[in-house]
Amino acid sequence: MSDIADAPPLTIDQAIANLQQTDDPGLRYYAAWWIGRFRVNHPDAIAALLAALEDEQDRSPDGGYPLRRNAARALGKLDSSLAVPALLKCLDSSDYYVREAAAQSLEMLGDPAAVPGLLNLLAGGVEAAIAVPDKPHLVQPYNAIIEALGTLGDWPLVPEIIPFLDHDQPQVRNAAARALYQLTGKPEYAERLVEVLYCPDLQLRRSALMDLGAVGYGPAAGAIARTLAENSMKLIALKGVLERQLCPDDFEGRLEDYAKRFDPLSLSAPAIETMALMDSLL
Amino acid sequence: AAVAALAALKDERAAEMLIQTLGYNNPGAAVAAVDGLIKLGSPVVPLLLAQLDSDNYGARAWALRALAGIGDPRGLTLLLKTATDDFALSVRRAATRGLGIIQWEALEPKAQQAAQAEVKTALLQVVRDPEWVVRYAGIVAVQGLAMAVDDHSTIAAIEDCLQERIAADEVLAVRARAQWAVQQ
Numbered sequence: 090m091s092d093i094a095d096a097p098p099l100t101i102d103q104a105i106a107n108l109q110q111t112d113d114p115g116l117r118y119y120a121a122w123w124i125g126r127f128r129v130n131h132p133d134a135i136a137a138l139l140a141a142l143e144d145e146q147d148r149s150p151d152g153g154y155p156l157r158r159n160a161a162r163a164l165g166k167l168d169s170s171l172a173v174p175a176l177l178k179c180l181d182s183s184d185y186y187v188r189e190a191a192a193q194s195l196e197m198l199g200d201p202a203a204v205p206g207l208l209n210l211l212a213g214g215v216e217a218a219i220a221v222p223d224k225p226h227l228v229q230p231y232n233a234i235i236e237a238l239g240t241l242g243d244w245p246l247v248p249e250i251i252p253f254l255d256h257d258q259p260q261v262r263n264a265a266a267r268a269l270y271q272l273t274g275k276p277e278y279a280e281r282l283v284e285v286l287y288c289p290d291l292q293l294r295r296s297a298l299m300d301l302g303a304v305g306y307g308p309a310a311g312a313i314a315r316t317l318a319e320n321s322m323k324l325i326a327l328k329g330v331l332e333r334q335l336c337p338d339d340f341e342g343r344l345e346d347y348a349k350r351f352d353p354l355s356l357s358a359p360a361i362e363t364m365a366l367m368d369s370l371l
Numbered sequence: 372a373a374v375a376a377l378a379a380l381k382d383e384r385a386a387e388m389l390i391q392t393l394g395y396n397n398p399g400a401a402v403a404a405v406d407g408l409i410k411l412g413s414p415v416v417p418l419l420l421a422q423l424d425s426d427n428y429g430a431r432a433w434a435l436r437a438l439a440g441i442g443d444p445r446g447l448t449l450l451l452k453t454a455t456d457d458f459a460l461s462v463r464r465a466a467t468r469g470l471g472i473i474q475w476e477a478l479e480p481k482a483q484q485a486a487q488a489e490v491k492t493a494l495l496q497v498v499r500d501p502e503w504v505v506r507y508a509g510i511v512a513v514q515g516l517a518m519a520v521d522d523h524s525t526i527a528a529i530e531d532c533l534q535e536r537i538a539a540d541e542v543l544a545v546r547a548r549a550q551w552a553v554q555q
Contacts, residue, residue, distance in 0.1 A: 360547060
Protein backbone atom coordinates (compact mmCIF):
# COMPACT_ATOMS: atom_id res chain seq x y z
CA MET A 90 0.00 0.00 0.00
CA SER A 91 2.05 2.92 -1.22
CA ASP A 92 1.05 6.58 -1.21
CA ILE A 93 0.57 6.42 -4.94
CA ALA A 94 -2.00 3.66 -4.56
CA ASP A 95 -4.23 5.97 -2.47
CA ALA A 96 -4.02 8.76 -5.03
CA PRO A 97 -6.85 9.68 -7.33
CA PRO A 98 -6.30 8.40 -10.84
CA LEU A 99 -3.83 10.99 -12.01
CA THR A 100 -0.56 9.95 -13.61
CA ILE A 101 2.65 11.90 -13.16
CA ASP A 102 2.57 12.99 -16.81
CA GLN A 103 -1.05 14.05 -16.50
CA ALA A 104 -0.36 16.00 -13.32
CA ILE A 105 2.53 17.86 -14.96
CA ALA A 106 0.41 18.58 -18.05
CA ASN A 107 -2.43 19.84 -15.84
CA LEU A 108 -0.04 22.13 -14.04
CA GLN A 109 1.40 23.48 -17.29
CA GLN A 110 -1.95 24.34 -18.88
CA THR A 111 -3.73 27.58 -17.99
CA ASP A 112 -7.28 27.01 -19.31
CA ASP A 113 -8.64 25.25 -16.22
CA PRO A 114 -7.49 26.88 -12.94
CA GLY A 115 -9.16 24.13 -10.88
CA LEU A 116 -7.14 21.37 -12.54
CA ARG A 117 -3.98 23.42 -12.20
CA TYR A 118 -4.58 24.08 -8.49
CA TYR A 119 -5.19 20.39 -7.80
CA ALA A 120 -2.14 19.33 -9.85
CA ALA A 121 0.11 21.65 -7.81
CA TRP A 122 -1.10 20.00 -4.60
CA TRP A 123 -0.81 16.49 -6.06
CA ILE A 124 2.76 16.99 -7.23
CA GLY A 125 3.78 18.04 -3.73
CA ARG A 126 1.79 15.33 -2.00
CA PHE A 127 3.37 12.58 -4.08
CA ARG A 128 6.75 14.28 -4.24
CA VAL A 129 7.08 14.25 -8.01
CA ASN A 130 10.73 15.23 -8.19
CA HIS A 131 10.83 15.79 -11.93
CA PRO A 132 12.49 18.81 -13.62
CA ASP A 133 9.32 19.54 -15.62
CA ALA A 134 7.23 19.47 -12.43
CA ILE A 135 9.61 21.86 -10.70
CA ALA A 136 9.68 24.22 -13.71
CA ALA A 137 5.87 24.21 -13.83
CA LEU A 138 5.62 24.93 -10.08
CA LEU A 139 8.07 27.82 -10.44
CA ALA A 140 5.91 29.19 -13.27
CA ALA A 141 2.82 28.78 -11.08
CA LEU A 142 4.44 31.03 -8.45
CA GLU A 143 4.09 33.87 -10.99
CA ASP A 144 0.43 33.11 -11.80
CA GLU A 145 -1.94 36.09 -12.05
CA GLN A 146 -5.06 34.18 -13.17
CA ASP A 147 -6.15 32.30 -10.07
CA ARG A 148 -7.31 34.97 -7.58
CA SER A 149 -9.47 34.67 -4.47
CA PRO A 150 -12.14 37.27 -3.66
CA ASP A 151 -9.80 38.98 -1.15
CA GLY A 152 -7.02 39.31 -3.75
CA GLY A 153 -5.08 36.20 -2.68
CA TYR A 154 -3.26 33.78 -4.97
CA PRO A 155 -4.52 30.23 -4.27
CA LEU A 156 -2.39 28.56 -6.95
CA ARG A 157 0.76 30.31 -5.74
CA ARG A 158 0.05 29.05 -2.20
CA ASN A 159 -0.18 25.44 -3.36
CA ALA A 160 2.87 25.77 -5.59
CA ALA A 161 4.92 27.26 -2.73
CA ARG A 162 3.86 24.40 -0.42
CA ALA A 163 4.70 21.78 -3.04
CA LEU A 164 8.18 23.17 -3.66
CA GLY A 165 9.09 22.57 -0.01
CA LYS A 166 8.50 18.87 -0.55
CA LEU A 167 10.69 18.58 -3.64
CA ASP A 168 14.42 18.54 -3.50
CA SER A 169 15.43 21.40 -5.76
CA SER A 170 17.83 24.24 -4.99
CA LEU A 171 16.11 26.22 -7.79
CA ALA A 172 13.16 26.67 -5.44
CA VAL A 173 15.04 28.73 -2.84
CA PRO A 174 15.37 32.05 -4.73
CA ALA A 175 11.79 31.76 -6.01
CA LEU A 176 10.46 31.11 -2.51
CA LEU A 177 12.50 34.00 -1.12
CA LYS A 178 10.74 36.22 -3.63
CA CYS A 179 7.41 34.88 -2.34
CA LEU A 180 8.25 36.24 1.11
CA ASP A 181 7.43 39.69 -0.36
CA SER A 182 4.05 38.57 -1.73
CA SER A 183 0.98 40.64 -0.85
CA ASP A 184 -0.75 37.33 0.09
CA TYR A 185 -0.18 36.34 3.74
CA TYR A 186 -0.72 32.65 2.95
CA VAL A 187 1.84 32.69 0.14
CA ARG A 188 4.36 34.17 2.59
CA GLU A 189 3.47 31.53 5.18
CA ALA A 190 3.79 28.67 2.69
CA ALA A 191 7.11 30.05 1.45
CA ALA A 192 8.54 30.31 4.99
CA GLN A 193 7.49 26.71 5.77
CA SER A 194 8.93 25.42 2.53
CA LEU A 195 12.19 27.29 3.01
CA GLU A 196 12.48 25.62 6.42
CA MET A 197 11.92 22.20 4.85
CA LEU A 198 14.51 22.83 2.14
CA GLY A 199 17.09 23.53 4.85
CA ASP A 200 19.15 26.18 3.07
CA PRO A 201 20.61 28.74 5.54
CA ALA A 202 20.76 31.25 2.64
CA ALA A 203 17.07 31.91 3.41
CA VAL A 204 17.85 33.41 6.85
CA PRO A 205 18.27 37.10 5.87
CA GLY A 206 15.04 37.08 3.82
CA LEU A 207 13.11 35.49 6.68
CA LEU A 208 14.62 37.88 9.20
CA ASN A 209 13.38 40.86 7.14
CA LEU A 210 9.82 39.81 7.96
CA LEU A 211 10.50 40.30 11.67
CA ALA A 212 11.22 44.01 11.03
CA GLY A 213 9.78 46.17 13.80
CA GLY A 214 10.12 43.31 16.28
CA VAL A 215 7.35 42.12 18.56
CA GLU A 216 5.78 45.61 18.69
CA ALA A 217 4.95 45.32 14.99
CA ALA A 218 3.53 41.80 15.38
CA ILE A 219 -0.13 42.77 15.62
CA ALA A 220 -3.33 41.46 14.06
CA VAL A 221 -4.54 42.64 10.66
CA PRO A 222 -7.97 44.28 11.14
CA ASP A 223 -10.81 41.97 10.01
CA LYS A 224 -8.47 39.07 9.28
CA PRO A 225 -7.84 35.94 11.35
CA HIS A 226 -4.09 36.46 11.28
CA LEU A 227 -1.23 38.75 12.28
CA VAL A 228 0.58 41.05 9.83
CA GLN A 229 3.17 38.34 9.17
CA PRO A 230 3.14 34.54 9.49
CA TYR A 231 5.25 34.81 12.64
CA ASN A 232 4.98 31.14 13.64
CA ALA A 233 6.31 29.92 10.32
CA ILE A 234 9.04 32.57 10.16
CA ILE A 235 10.30 31.99 13.70
CA GLU A 236 10.21 28.21 13.33
CA ALA A 237 12.16 28.44 10.07
CA LEU A 238 14.74 30.74 11.68
CA GLY A 239 15.12 28.27 14.55
CA THR A 240 15.81 25.45 12.11
CA LEU A 241 18.01 27.31 9.61
CA GLY A 242 19.66 29.98 11.74
CA ASP A 243 22.45 30.34 14.23
CA TRP A 244 22.98 31.94 17.64
CA PRO A 245 23.20 35.60 16.46
CA LEU A 246 19.42 35.40 15.86
CA VAL A 247 18.72 34.81 19.55
CA PRO A 248 18.19 38.49 20.52
CA GLU A 249 15.83 38.94 17.55
CA ILE A 250 13.60 36.10 18.73
CA ILE A 251 13.65 36.50 22.54
CA PRO A 252 11.05 39.34 22.56
CA PHE A 253 8.53 37.00 20.89
CA LEU A 254 8.49 34.86 24.05
CA ASP A 255 6.18 37.57 25.43
CA HIS A 256 3.83 37.85 22.45
CA ASP A 257 0.07 37.86 23.25
CA GLN A 258 -0.59 34.77 21.13
CA PRO A 259 0.41 31.48 22.75
CA GLN A 260 1.22 29.94 19.33
CA VAL A 261 3.81 32.65 18.70
CA ARG A 262 5.29 32.17 22.17
CA ASN A 263 5.55 28.41 21.47
CA ALA A 264 7.29 29.03 18.14
CA ALA A 265 9.77 31.36 19.87
CA ALA A 266 10.49 28.86 22.66
CA ARG A 267 11.04 26.09 20.12
CA ALA A 268 13.35 28.22 17.96
CA LEU A 269 15.36 29.46 20.95
CA TYR A 270 15.85 25.90 22.17
CA GLN A 271 17.08 24.91 18.72
CA LEU A 272 19.42 27.91 18.54
CA THR A 273 20.85 27.69 22.07
CA GLY A 274 20.22 24.17 23.33
CA LYS A 275 19.21 25.72 26.67
CA PRO A 276 16.63 23.58 28.52
CA GLU A 277 14.88 26.69 29.93
CA TYR A 278 13.32 27.27 26.50
CA ALA A 279 12.17 23.69 25.99
CA GLU A 280 10.75 23.71 29.53
CA ARG A 281 8.38 26.48 28.44
CA LEU A 282 6.92 24.03 25.94
CA VAL A 283 6.69 21.36 28.64
CA GLU A 284 4.57 23.77 30.72
CA VAL A 285 2.17 24.11 27.80
CA LEU A 286 1.51 20.35 28.03
CA TYR A 287 -0.37 21.09 31.27
CA CYS A 288 -2.50 23.97 29.92
CA PRO A 289 -6.27 23.57 29.54
CA ASP A 290 -6.37 24.13 25.75
CA LEU A 291 -6.13 20.83 23.82
CA GLN A 292 -5.04 22.55 20.61
CA LEU A 293 -2.08 24.17 22.40
CA ARG A 294 -1.15 20.92 24.12
CA ARG A 295 -1.08 19.21 20.72
CA SER A 296 1.10 21.91 19.24
CA ALA A 297 3.53 21.72 22.19
CA LEU A 298 3.67 17.94 21.72
CA MET A 299 4.63 18.37 18.08
CA ASP A 300 7.23 21.03 18.94
CA LEU A 301 8.86 18.92 21.66
CA GLY A 302 8.95 15.96 19.30
CA ALA A 303 10.42 18.07 16.50
CA VAL A 304 13.28 19.27 18.72
CA GLY A 305 13.58 15.89 20.46
CA TYR A 306 13.75 17.22 24.02
CA GLY A 307 14.52 14.10 26.07
CA PRO A 308 13.63 15.33 29.58
CA ALA A 309 10.04 15.89 28.36
CA ALA A 310 9.42 12.19 27.63
CA GLY A 311 7.45 11.50 30.82
CA ALA A 312 5.37 14.68 30.53
CA ILE A 313 4.60 13.86 26.88
CA ALA A 314 3.37 10.40 27.84
CA ARG A 315 1.14 11.83 30.60
CA THR A 316 -0.38 14.84 28.83
CA LEU A 317 -4.07 14.68 27.96
CA ALA A 318 -4.04 14.19 24.18
CA GLU A 319 -4.38 11.39 21.65
CA ASN A 320 -1.93 8.52 21.98
CA SER A 321 -1.20 8.83 18.24
CA MET A 322 0.21 12.32 18.74
CA LYS A 323 2.13 11.38 21.87
CA LEU A 324 3.72 8.49 19.98
CA ILE A 325 4.85 10.80 17.18
CA ALA A 326 6.33 13.21 19.73
CA LEU A 327 8.12 10.41 21.59
CA LYS A 328 9.48 9.10 18.28
CA GLY A 329 11.13 12.51 17.83
CA VAL A 330 12.57 12.33 21.34
CA LEU A 331 13.80 8.75 20.85
CA GLU A 332 15.46 9.49 17.51
CA ARG A 333 17.32 12.42 19.07
CA GLN A 334 18.44 10.16 21.93
CA LEU A 335 19.74 7.64 19.39
CA CYS A 336 21.58 10.29 17.38
CA PRO A 337 24.56 12.20 18.69
CA ASP A 338 23.69 15.84 19.47
CA ASP A 339 25.75 17.22 16.66
CA PHE A 340 24.27 14.96 14.03
CA GLU A 341 22.78 17.10 11.25
CA GLY A 342 22.79 14.67 8.35
CA ARG A 343 20.12 12.48 6.89
CA LEU A 344 18.97 9.18 8.32
CA GLU A 345 20.58 7.30 5.43
CA ASP A 346 24.00 8.65 6.44
CA TYR A 347 23.28 7.89 10.06
CA ALA A 348 22.45 4.30 9.17
CA LYS A 349 26.05 3.73 8.17
CA ARG A 350 27.17 4.76 11.63
CA PHE A 351 24.32 3.17 13.57
CA ASP A 352 25.69 1.00 16.33
CA PRO A 353 22.89 -1.38 17.15
CA LEU A 354 24.27 -2.19 20.59
CA SER A 355 24.38 1.40 21.78
CA LEU A 356 20.87 1.80 23.23
CA SER A 357 21.21 4.21 26.14
CA ALA A 358 19.16 4.05 29.33
CA PRO A 359 17.14 7.16 28.38
CA ALA A 360 16.37 5.68 24.94
CA ILE A 361 15.12 2.49 26.59
CA GLU A 362 12.95 4.53 28.98
CA THR A 363 11.43 6.38 26.03
CA MET A 364 10.65 3.11 24.26
CA ALA A 365 9.01 1.76 27.42
CA LEU A 366 6.78 4.86 27.46
CA MET A 367 5.95 4.35 23.78
CA ASP A 368 5.07 0.70 24.41
CA SER A 369 2.58 1.80 27.07
CA LEU A 370 0.77 4.07 24.58
CA LEU A 371 0.27 1.63 21.71
CA ALA B 372 -15.13 12.39 35.44
CA ALA B 373 -18.31 10.34 35.89
CA VAL B 374 -16.86 7.78 33.52
CA ALA B 375 -13.63 7.63 35.49
CA ALA B 376 -15.64 7.13 38.70
CA LEU B 377 -17.62 4.35 37.06
CA ALA B 378 -14.42 2.72 35.83
CA ALA B 379 -12.94 2.94 39.32
CA LEU B 380 -15.79 0.84 40.71
CA LYS B 381 -14.34 -2.19 38.91
CA ASP B 382 -17.85 -3.52 39.02
CA GLU B 383 -19.18 -5.77 36.32
CA ARG B 384 -22.52 -4.00 36.48
CA ALA B 385 -20.67 -0.83 35.45
CA ALA B 386 -19.44 -2.59 32.31
CA GLU B 387 -22.62 -2.07 30.33
CA MET B 388 -22.55 1.64 31.02
CA LEU B 389 -18.87 1.85 30.13
CA ILE B 390 -19.57 0.08 26.86
CA GLN B 391 -22.36 2.54 26.09
CA THR B 392 -19.88 5.36 26.65
CA LEU B 393 -17.77 4.03 23.78
CA GLY B 394 -20.49 5.07 21.33
CA TYR B 395 -20.79 8.70 22.45
CA ASN B 396 -18.07 10.19 20.24
CA ASN B 397 -16.32 11.69 23.25
CA PRO B 398 -12.65 10.64 23.11
CA GLY B 399 -11.87 11.67 26.70
CA ALA B 400 -14.71 9.59 28.08
CA ALA B 401 -13.91 6.70 25.74
CA VAL B 402 -10.29 6.55 26.92
CA ALA B 403 -11.48 6.36 30.55
CA ALA B 404 -14.08 3.72 29.64
CA VAL B 405 -11.49 1.59 27.80
CA ASP B 406 -9.21 1.73 30.84
CA GLY B 407 -12.09 0.69 33.08
CA LEU B 408 -13.08 -2.20 30.81
CA ILE B 409 -9.49 -3.45 30.64
CA LYS B 410 -9.37 -3.49 34.45
CA LEU B 411 -12.59 -5.53 34.55
CA GLY B 412 -10.88 -8.02 32.25
CA SER B 413 -12.21 -11.31 30.88
CA PRO B 414 -15.78 -11.09 32.27
CA VAL B 415 -16.57 -8.18 29.93
CA VAL B 416 -15.32 -9.93 26.77
CA PRO B 417 -18.76 -11.29 25.67
CA LEU B 418 -20.24 -7.78 26.05
CA LEU B 419 -17.39 -6.30 24.03
CA LEU B 420 -17.76 -8.87 21.29
CA ALA B 421 -21.46 -7.97 21.04
CA GLN B 422 -20.53 -4.30 20.78
CA LEU B 423 -18.19 -5.14 17.92
CA ASP B 424 -21.20 -6.04 15.81
CA SER B 425 -22.39 -2.45 15.91
CA ASP B 426 -22.44 -0.16 12.89
CA ASN B 427 -20.80 2.69 14.74
CA TYR B 428 -17.18 2.61 13.55
CA GLY B 429 -15.97 4.79 16.43
CA ALA B 430 -17.59 2.55 19.03
CA ARG B 431 -16.15 -0.56 17.39
CA ALA B 432 -12.67 0.93 17.34
CA TRP B 433 -12.84 1.73 21.06
CA ALA B 434 -14.28 -1.69 21.91
CA LEU B 435 -11.45 -3.27 19.97
CA ARG B 436 -8.92 -1.29 22.01
CA ALA B 437 -10.49 -2.65 25.19
CA LEU B 438 -10.45 -6.17 23.78
CA ALA B 439 -6.79 -5.77 22.80
CA GLY B 440 -5.92 -4.55 26.29
CA ILE B 441 -7.59 -7.52 27.99
CA GLY B 442 -5.76 -10.17 25.95
CA ASP B 443 -8.56 -12.73 26.21
CA PRO B 444 -8.17 -15.40 23.50
CA ARG B 445 -11.88 -15.13 22.62
CA GLY B 446 -10.97 -11.86 20.91
CA LEU B 447 -8.24 -13.45 18.83
CA THR B 448 -10.05 -13.87 15.51
CA LEU B 449 -11.09 -10.26 15.53
CA LEU B 450 -7.67 -8.95 16.59
CA LEU B 451 -6.00 -10.95 13.82
CA LYS B 452 -8.30 -9.53 11.17
CA THR B 453 -8.08 -5.98 12.49
CA ALA B 454 -4.30 -5.91 12.90
CA THR B 455 -3.78 -6.82 9.27
CA ASP B 456 -6.85 -5.28 7.60
CA ASP B 457 -8.32 -2.22 9.30
CA PHE B 458 -8.01 1.02 7.36
CA ALA B 459 -7.34 3.15 10.48
CA LEU B 460 -3.72 2.95 11.54
CA SER B 461 -4.46 3.63 15.21
CA VAL B 462 -6.84 0.66 15.25
CA ARG B 463 -4.31 -1.63 13.53
CA ARG B 464 -1.78 -0.44 16.09
CA ALA B 465 -4.03 -1.27 19.06
CA ALA B 466 -5.06 -4.68 17.68
CA THR B 467 -1.40 -5.51 17.04
CA ARG B 468 -0.48 -4.65 20.59
CA GLY B 469 -3.27 -6.97 21.74
CA LEU B 470 -1.79 -9.88 19.78
CA GLY B 471 1.36 -9.57 21.89
CA ILE B 472 -0.41 -9.90 25.26
CA ILE B 473 -2.79 -12.80 24.69
CA GLN B 474 -3.42 -14.86 27.84
CA TRP B 475 -2.37 -18.14 26.27
CA GLU B 476 -2.91 -20.17 29.43
CA ALA B 477 -6.67 -19.74 28.89
CA LEU B 478 -6.47 -22.10 25.89
CA GLU B 479 -5.99 -25.88 25.76
CA PRO B 480 -2.41 -26.75 24.71
CA LYS B 481 -3.49 -27.95 21.28
CA ALA B 482 -5.61 -24.89 20.49
CA GLN B 483 -2.80 -22.77 21.90
CA GLN B 484 -0.30 -24.05 19.32
CA ALA B 485 -2.63 -23.52 16.37
CA ALA B 486 -3.55 -20.02 17.52
CA GLN B 487 0.07 -19.07 18.14
CA ALA B 488 0.94 -20.14 14.62
CA GLU B 489 -1.80 -17.87 13.26
CA VAL B 490 -0.63 -14.95 15.39
CA LYS B 491 2.93 -15.48 14.20
CA THR B 492 1.88 -15.40 10.55
CA ALA B 493 -0.16 -12.24 11.06
CA LEU B 494 2.57 -10.44 13.01
CA LEU B 495 5.25 -11.26 10.46
CA GLN B 496 3.01 -9.41 8.00
CA VAL B 497 2.27 -6.52 10.38
CA VAL B 498 5.96 -5.73 10.90
CA ARG B 499 5.96 -4.68 7.22
CA ASP B 500 2.95 -2.34 7.55
CA PRO B 501 3.41 0.96 5.65
CA GLU B 502 2.94 2.96 8.89
CA TRP B 503 5.92 3.10 11.23
CA VAL B 504 3.80 3.04 14.39
CA VAL B 505 2.09 -0.19 13.33
CA ARG B 506 5.48 -1.78 12.60
CA TYR B 507 6.65 -0.58 16.03
CA ALA B 508 3.60 -2.21 17.64
CA GLY B 509 4.30 -5.34 15.58
CA ILE B 510 7.79 -5.58 17.05
CA VAL B 511 6.47 -5.17 20.59
CA ALA B 512 3.94 -7.91 19.85
CA VAL B 513 6.39 -10.41 18.30
CA GLN B 514 8.55 -9.90 21.35
CA GLY B 515 5.54 -10.80 23.51
CA LEU B 516 4.87 -13.87 21.39
CA ALA B 517 8.51 -15.00 21.48
CA MET B 518 8.41 -14.86 25.27
CA ALA B 519 5.18 -16.90 25.40
CA VAL B 520 6.10 -19.78 23.08
CA ASP B 521 8.72 -22.49 23.40
CA ASP B 522 8.63 -23.70 19.81
CA HIS B 523 12.12 -23.20 18.38
CA SER B 524 11.09 -22.58 14.79
CA THR B 525 8.71 -19.78 15.85
CA ILE B 526 11.41 -18.17 17.97
CA ALA B 527 13.89 -18.45 15.08
CA ALA B 528 11.42 -16.86 12.63
CA ILE B 529 10.89 -13.98 15.06
CA GLU B 530 14.65 -13.51 15.50
CA ASP B 531 15.05 -13.31 11.73
CA CYS B 532 12.26 -10.79 11.39
CA LEU B 533 13.73 -8.60 14.15
CA GLN B 534 17.20 -8.72 12.60
CA GLU B 535 15.70 -7.69 9.27
CA ARG B 536 14.00 -4.68 10.92
CA ILE B 537 17.24 -3.68 12.67
CA ALA B 538 19.10 -3.74 9.39
CA ALA B 539 16.51 -2.37 7.00
CA ASP B 540 13.68 -0.37 8.57
CA GLU B 541 13.60 3.15 7.20
CA VAL B 542 12.54 4.57 10.58
CA LEU B 543 15.23 4.80 13.23
CA ALA B 544 12.77 4.41 16.12
CA VAL B 545 11.54 1.09 14.68
CA ARG B 546 15.09 -0.18 14.28
CA ALA B 547 15.90 0.74 17.85
CA ARG B 548 12.79 -1.02 19.16
CA ALA B 549 13.73 -4.18 17.24
CA GLN B 550 17.20 -3.97 18.78
CA TRP B 551 15.73 -3.66 22.25
CA ALA B 552 13.49 -6.67 21.58
CA VAL B 553 16.53 -8.76 20.62
CA GLN B 554 18.33 -7.70 23.79
CA GLN B 555 15.45 -8.73 26.05
